[in-house]
Amino acid sequence: MLLVLNILFLLLVFYFVYDYNKKNKRYKNELTLRALPVLGHLHLLSRRVHESLFNLMNQYKIKTIRLWLGDNPTLVVMDPEILQEIYVKNFSNFNDRFELPVLKWYSNGYRTLTNAAGQDWKDTKSMVIRVFSNIKIRQVSHIFEDQCQKMIKAMKNQNGSAINIKPFTQKYTFNNLCKYLYSLETPYDDTNVANYQKIEGLLKSMEKIFEISGPKIADMFKFLSPLRDVYFSLFRPEISILKKYINEIFQDHLKTIDYENPRDLMDILITELDIKKHPENISKIEDVGFDLLIAGSETSSLTVQWFILIMANYPEVQKKMYVEIKSIIDSQNVDKKSSNVHIRLQNRNSTPYVNAVIKEIMRYKPTGPFNLPRKAANDITIKDIFIPKGTQILHFHYGMLKSEDFWLRSNEFLPERFINDNHSDVFFPFSLGNRNCIGVNLAQDQIYLGVTNLISNFKIKPPPGVEKLDETECPGLALSPVPFKVILENR
Numbered sequence: 001m002l003l004v005l006n007i008l009f010l011l012l013v014f015y016f017v018y019d020y021n022k023k024n025k026r027y028k029n030e031l032t033l034r035a036l037p038v039l040g041h042l043h044l045l046s047r048r049v050h051e052s053l054f055n056l057m058n059q060y061k062i063k064t065i066r067l068w069l070g071d072n073p074t075l076v077v078m079d080p081e082i083l084q085e086i087y088v089k090n091f092s093n094f095n096d097r098f099e100l101p102v103l104k105w106y107s108n109g110y111r112t113l114t115n116a117a118g119q120d121w122k123d124t125k126s127m128v129i130r131v132f133s134n135i136k137i138r139q140v141s142h143i144f145e146d147q148c149q150k151m152i153k154a155m156k157n158q159n160g161s162a163i164n165i166k167p168f169t170q171k172y173t174f175n176n177l178c179k180y181l182y183s184l185e186t187p188y189d190d191t192n193v194a195n196y197q198k199i200e201g202l203l204k205s206m207e208k209i210f211e212i213s214g215p216k217i218a219d220m221f222k223f224l225s226p227l228r229d230v231y232f233s234l235f236r237p238e239i240s241i242l243k244k245y246i247n248e249i250f251q252d253h254l255k256t257i258d259y260e261n262p263r264d265l266m267d268i269l270i271t272e273l274d275i276k277k278h279p280e281n282i283s284k285i286e287d288v289g290f291d292l293l294i295a296g297s298e299t300s301s302l303t304v305q306w307f308i309l310i311m312a313n314y315p316e317v318q319k320k321m322y323v324e325i326k327s328i329i330d331s332q333n334v335d336k337k338s339s340n341v342h343i344r345l346q347n348r349n350s351t352p353y354v355n356a357v358i359k360e361i362m363r364y365k366p367t368g369p370f371n372l373p374r375k376a377a378n379d380i381t382i383k384d385i386f387i388p389k390g391t392q393i394l395h396f397h398y399g400m401l402k403s404e405d406f407w408l409r410s411n412e413f414l415p416e417r418f419i420n421d422n423h424s425d426v427f428f429p430f431s432l433g434n435r436n437c438i439g440v441n442l443a444q445d446q447i448y449l450g451v452t453n454l455i456s457n458f459k460i461k462p463p464p465g466v467e468k469l470d471e472t473e474c475p476g477l478a479l480s481p482v483p484f485k486v487i488l489e490n491r
Ligand code: HEM
Pocket: 113, 114, 115, 125, 292, 293, 295, 296, 297, 299, 300, 303, 367, 368, 371, 372, 429, 430, 431, 432, 435, 436, 437, 438, 439, 440, 442, 443
């Protein structure tokens, strides 16, 4: 027995020494922070990873850092030039996602667009992009205007009491996507209790999945994989609810599809995946369909939530936005009473201040702190930085948007910084290169319509007795606000 224990102890010591040496390999001209065996550099980071990493990089005045996050070799990049090299110039070496167990779980084995790799990613993207580039389907302004009209009407029904706006923004972006991708709509004021509960359940499941898909310690250690699988299995019901919903949409489309004239994404998926001959592809439809709802809905909804929160804290910004919006309403003789939608997408060129506010919201409160991880397919050297094959690349979006090196008074909310400057050398909220966000136009359109018409209809205020709303970011795959309430006072 003693002999066995001794052997085990020696093996453990051997493993620690081996792991320590592996994680502390020095690279030429590079600052190397000491890594611990097993943990790597995790001891340097707090639960608020984005903040502690930002402080660490500022402390050493560096824009890229090589870290071991447990078992995962990682290069964190907040240098825009290096990012361009990685995401654009050397795209083919960094096309695929880093394989994290949580992404595998979420994507049913990397079968969604967001997580697919290699040829599978190219094929899936070319199917989905047809919807986003189809001129007929692309003319969506009426869909978003209609949903905006309904969101504001539902908010007005709250009669100026302090409300949690999250369910409203979630339904707005969810409905926009469902209508755009699947020609489907869920009413705001559904009197059918079963329907109402179904949609509430779907929205809660989406939020939960988004939350779970964030970075987790368990993703960083191979030895934790059995525990991790048990943890993931707890969320099977959430995944099933969403896939069942996509399956219902699929079954309905199958009854009415005209193969020559696809109406939406579902028709395109059914046709391209040749479901008649290959019924096994139905699960691919469920995977891709569910992925797009999650990728597109929570992100845009969170941006609108941050907008509302920040507006409650910055009445002078609201005032300036309203002056700009009001001048359009007056010059175009918009009848404010006949509709809740006073500003349309074609007004965008006449609202430079509003456009700047939206950009500043996305800078000041970026939804994704780390973008989605990529992986180096082969060894490569970029600007003297050697990146070994298999390294996880994290675009440190939060750091890039908060660094004083790129932004004057970076901790302040200053929309004016975007008035005559798009900061396109450092501001990439939708990422860059061939694998950037597929829904960028969709997101920008719905956010623009949502925020302009909120301001044209309401003064946004903190509840009585609250001077300023808490602007703390809750960490996760996206940075979300602490739950809050606001008063929407009719204008
Ligand atoms: C404020 C809203 C949004 C933000 C900030 C955002 C941001 C991003 C970012 C940073 C990426 C990662 C790209 C990369 O790896 O380089 C991404 C990917 C993606 N986004 Fe968005 N997004 C938003 C809205 C949307 C919408 C409305 C959709 C519509 C369905 C969408 C669909 C996707 C998809 C499918 C991907 C994966 C693309 C791929 O891997 O090829 N997003 N998004």
